[in-house]
Amino acid sequence: MKEIRLAARPTGWPTAANFEIAETEVPKPGDGQVLIRNLFMSVDPYMRGRMNDTKSYVAPFPVGAPLDGGAIGEVVASNVDDLPVGAVVAHGYGWREYAAVDAARVRVVDPAAAPTLSAYLGVLGLTGLTAYVGLLDIAQFREGDTVFVSGAAGAVGSVAGQIARLRGAKRVIGSAGSAEKARHLTEDLGFDVALNYRDAPIRDQLRAAAPDGIDVYFDNVGGDHLEAAIDTLNKFGRVALCGAIAQYNEAAPPAAPRNLALSIGKELNLRGFIVGNHSHRMSDFVAEVGGWLRSGQLSARETVVDGLVNAPEAFLGLLRGENTGKMIVRL
Amino acid sequence: MKEIRLAARPTGWPTAANFEIAETEVPKPGDGQVLIRNLFMSVDPYMRGRMNDTKSYVAPFPVGAPLDGGAIGEVVASNVDDLPVGAVVAHGYGWREYAAVDAARVRVVDPAAAPTLSAYLGVLGLTGLTAYVGLLDIAQFREGDTVFVSGAAGAVGSVAGQIARLRGAKRVIGSAGSAEKARHLTEDLGFDVALNYRDAPIRDQLRAAAPDGIDVYFDNVGGDHLEAAIDTLNKFGRVALCGAIAQYNEAAPPAAPRNLALSIGKELNLRGFIVGNHSHRMSDFVAEVGGWLRSGQLSARETVVDGLVNAPEAFLGLLRGENTGKMIVRL
Numbered sequence: 228m229k230e231i232r233l234a235a236r237p238t239g240w241p242t243a244a245n246f247e248i249a250e251t252e253v254p255k256p257g258d259g260q261v262l263i264r265n266l267f268m269s270v271d272p273y274m275r276g277r278m279n280d281t282k283s284y285v286a287p288f289p290v291g292a293p294l295d296g297g298a299i300g301e302v303v304a305s306n307v308d309d310l311p312v313g314a315v316v317a318h319g320y321g322w323r324e325y326a327a328v329d330a331a332r333v334r335v336v337d338p339a340a341a342p343t344l345s346a347y348l349g350v351l352g353l354t355g356l357t358a359y360v361g362l363l364d365i366a367q368f369r370e371g372d373t374v375f376v377s378g379a380a381g382a383v384g385s386v387a388g389q390i391a392r393l394r395g396a397k398r399v400i401g402s403a404g405s406a407e408k409a410r411h412l413t414e415d416l417g418f419d420v421a422l423n424y425r426d427a428p429i430r431d432q433l434r435a436a437a438p439d440g441i442d443v444y445f446d447n448v449g450g451d452h453l454e455a456a457i458d459t460l461n462k463f464g465r466v467a468l469c470g471a472i473a474q475y476n477e478a479a480p481p482a483a484p485r486n487l488a489l490s491i492g493k494e495l496n497l498r499g500f501i502v503g504n505h506s507h508r509m510s511d512f513v514a515e516v517g518g519w520l521r522s523g524q525l526s527a528r529e530t531v532v533d534g535l536v537n538a539p540e541a542f543l544g545l546l547r548g549e550n551t552g553k554m555i556v557r558l
Numbered sequence: 559m560k561e562i563r564l565a566a567r568p569t570g571w572p573t574a575a576n577f578e579i580a581e582t583e584v585p586k587p588g589d590g591q592v593l594i595r596n597l598f599m600s601v602d603p604y605m606r607g608r609m610n611d612t613k614s615y616v617a618p619f620p621v622g623a624p625l626d627g628g629a630i631g632e633v634v635a636s637n638v639d640d641l642p643v644g645a646v647v648a649h650g651y652g653w654r655e656y657a658a659v660d661a662a663r664v665r666v667v668d669p670a671a672a673p674t675l676s677a678y679l680g681v682l683g684l685t686g687l688t689a690y691v692g693l694l695d696i697a698q699f700r701e702g703d704t705v706f707v708s709g710a711a712g713a714v715g716s717v718a719g720q721i722a723r724l725r726g727a728k729r730v731i732g733s734a735g736s737a738e739k740a741r742h743l744t745e746d747l748g749f750d751v752a753l754n755y756r757d758a759p760i761r762d763q764l765r766a767a768a769p770d771g772i773d774v775y776f777d778n779v780g781g782d783h784l785e786a787a788i789d790t791l792n793k794f795g796r797v798a799l800c801g802a803i804a805q806y807n808e809a810a811p812p813a814a815p816r817n818l819a820l821s822i823g824k825e826l827n828l829r830g831f832i833v834g835n836h837s838h839r840m841s842d843f844v845a846e847v848g849g850w851l852r853s854g855q856l857s858a859r860e861t862v863v864d865g866l867v868n869a870p871e872a873f874l875g876l877l878r879g880e881n882t883g884k885m886i887v888r889l
Contacts, residue, residue, distance in 0.1 A: 276823075285823075449819050471819035484818065485811035488780050488802035490830030492607075492616075497828040499821030 228253045229535050230293040230323035237278055240476045240546070245278065246539035249293075254327040261316070262304035263328055268321030268535075268556045269297035269348040270542040271382075272447075273501075275475040294322040297348050299336070310335070317347050324535060324558060342520065343529070349382055349553030350527035351517060353502050358386035358445075359512040360505040361467035363394075365498045366443045368465075370395035373437055375456055377401075378447030380408035382553035383469060385416055387445045389525045390516070392417050400436050402429060402452060404548045411551055415526060430455035440464075448473045454484035460495055468499040476546060528552030559584045560866050561624040561654035568609055571807040571877070576609065577870035580624075585658035592647070593635035594659055599652030599866075599887045600628035600679040601873040602713075603778075604832075606806040625653040628679050630667065641666070648678050655866060655889060673851065674860070680713055680884030681858035682848060684833050689717035689776075690843040691836040692798035694725075696829045697774045699796075701726035704768055706787055708732075709778030711739035713884035714800060716747055718776045720856045721847065723748050731767050733760060733783060735879045742882055746857060761786035771795075779804045785815035791826055799830040807877060859883030 234247040256262040274296060277288045288294050298321035302314040307330040310316070316333040320326035336347045349355065361383070362368045374391040378384040379401025391399045401412045402422040409421035422432040433441075433455045442464055444456035449471025456466065474481045490497065519525035530550035532541035538556045545554045565578040587593040605627060608619045619625050629652035633645040638661040641647070647664040651657035667678045680686065692714070693699045705722040709715040710732025722730045732743045733753040740752035753763045764772075764786045773795055775787035780802025787797065805812045821828065850856035861881035863872035869887045876885040 453818070468819075468821050471822065474819060480816035481819075482813070482816070485813070487784070487815065487818070487828075488799075488805060488812075490799050490828065491802065492832060493830060494832060494835065495830050497818075497821065499824060499826045501823060501825060504825065 228324040231535065231538055232293050233278065233288045233290050236280055236290060237476075239478050241275070241278060241543060243539055243543070248536050253325045256304050256306050256327040258306055259330055260327050261302045261307055261310045261314075261330060261333065263298075263300035263316060263318060263320070263326050263333070264303045265298045265300040265321065265324060265326065265535075265558045266315075267299045267345040267348055268538065268558065269352075269354075270538060270545050270554050270556060271296065271354075272470055272472045272475065272545065274542065275546060295319055296321040297353060298322075298326075299344050299347050300326070315344065317352065321556075322535075322538060340517070345529060345531070345553070345555045345557070346520075346527065348555060349529060350386055350520060350525075351513065354382040354553055355386050355516055355527075356505065356509060356512050357469060357502040358383045358390060359516060360502060360508050361445055361469045361500060362387050362390050362443070364505065364508065365500045366445060366465040366467040367496075368394060368396070368443050371397050372442035373398040373400070373439065374443045374445065375400045375402075375433060375437065375441045375459070376445040376447070377452040377456075378470065378472060379403050379412055379418065379421070380551050381447060382550075384445065384447050385412075385552055386516070386525070386527065388412070388418050389416055389519075391443070393519055393524055398437070400433070400441070402432075402448070408551055411528070415528070424452070428455075430458055433459050443467075445469060446471070450474055450481045450483045454486055457484050457486050457489050457495065460493060462493050464493060464495050466495065466497040468497055472546070529555050531555045531557050533557050559655040562866065562869055563624050564609060564619045564621050567611055567621060568807075570809050572606070572609060572874060574870055574874070579867050584656045587635055587637050587658040589637055590661055591658050592633045592638055592641045592645075592661060592664065594629075594631035594647060594649065594651070594657050594664070595634045596629045596631040596652065596655055596657065596866075596889045597646075598630045598676040598679055599869065599889065600683075600685075601869065601876050601885050601887060602627065602685075603801055603803045603806060603876065605873065606877060626650055627652040628684060629653075629657075630675050630678050631657070646675065648683065652887075653866075653869060671848070676860060676862070676884070676886045676888070677851075677858065679886060680860060681717055681851060681856075682844065685713040685884055686717050686847055686858075687836065687840060687843050688800060688833040689714045689721060690847060691833060691839050692776055692800050692831060693718045693721050693774070695836065695839065696800075696831045697776060697796040697798040698827075699725060699727070699774050702728050703773035704729040704731070704770065705774045705776065706731045706733075706764060706768065706772045706790070707776040707778070708783040708787075709801065709803060710734050710743055710749065710752070711882050712778060713881075715776065715778050716743075716883055717847070717856070717858065719743070719749050720747055720850075722774070724850055724855055729768070731764070731772070733763075733779070739882055742859070746859070755783070759786075761789055764790050774798075776800060777802070781805055781812045781814045785817055788815050788817050788820050788826065791824060793824050795824060795826050797826065797828040799828055803877070860886050862886045862888050864888050
């Protein structure tokens, strides 16, 4: 079997040289384990942080060992009674063709309840839950709010903006990095306004798009986008700090936001979060977002790359913003 | 009578030339008004923002008109039955010797219930309430927290740190701008550690003072102090954004904090606030902090400047950090 290992830690932007495609034995499942053949795996921006050797909320990837991350696979051998061969499961051992996993670390999913199996890595998985929790619990979205979402054509942002629309936002504004993505936001996803941040400074564009200000900002980008949002937020505005992809590959710390002191007079609330501490919301999320997905009120595009050996390139493309919606690797 | 007017808006650090000492008629109280002779007035950092012609949470001071702000005075003429001559009142018309004020805009205070009348501008006034609300409601202080307070020798910070101590903080760390102020924090106010930020980078000092991290940061300074706090905050840390005196007089926006993205993984909560929207906490505050003040468990120093004509210099001194505790002008 093949697996992808971390060959060396990157400085700044990672390249293919940071990854190694290795051949290894298919593992044997031990007591209480199942052997899973992976069908899909996820590449996510947070993995960039794990390539560094710095203390963070998730342990760094060890050099020379396979990477890990969300994956969907099929049980092909089992030592567990209620996880028979043929079961489809979500788990955390991506970046490899096969994995032997403890039963407690897999979650059975229902292929019939999702448009595609890969949806369990995206709109119906932790990505979608991140959008749900960030908008509703962290940013305390309320009906009638004007909402700004950055990275809005990405996996999390595209769901966050649609939840805002479906929950009764007054206006949903999204930013993305190309005209094609901007078109996708307004034409396919129902955003009211889409800003291409490559066209003009995002602060100027946001001010023009939100003459009455914004109430909620869902931040996937950090830096100048966060500064623009702070500038435009109304009194008692709320920010969900979810990601900062603009700076993950920068050697120097960002020069923005430089207007954080506006938070005092505006009485803003900025909250960082990661989805891991909010799994109690999974059932609410699946009920609500799953319903919208089935009724067609919410849609989720995927960018699918074929082949495990292309997973590093899929990840690098994600960091460059080449995906629309969730970036998925099909094994 | 004399009053102090805004002569011109400052750029960067204000000087005496931004103020004008004017002679004018003592006003006549109208229907429903009292005439107050001011005894004490407050100078506060937030007044610097009001000298700019920028939209903020309080209207700018108009050029050529008297400034205003917290004051304590004695009723010397009255058209209001329950505000007799001799009553002592708190109100918002400082920077002048006399003021004619609507009854609805004054609050009678009890001279016997405070160590000095001026305490109603400081530890028992909006300054103390700011500390109380910021620590308990905004930063959600909990017993056992390690707390860092910047500007800790100032009017708000000195009270915030003492409330933390009296409410059962594990450790209270304060920063100030001189060795004498640092000594005051530990010897007079019961802080566990005091950092003189002029001695070494505050980030290094804070890390050394809090090897197990901090749980709450009460920010009066902004900039490098806020960056140091974000660096040192523990998972689920909370920040009350109360002031940013380090940057009020700077023409360029601050280069810090540049590590705000750490808020994501640490799941930090940063909340800005101003005290005006928290007046419902006044009675809780007066009961608790007033009790500590009477029992001697909490103390509040004042820096008193004599004479209305010296109020501009008192304000400029405040911006330079020349005060310990509340800066007061005695008329």
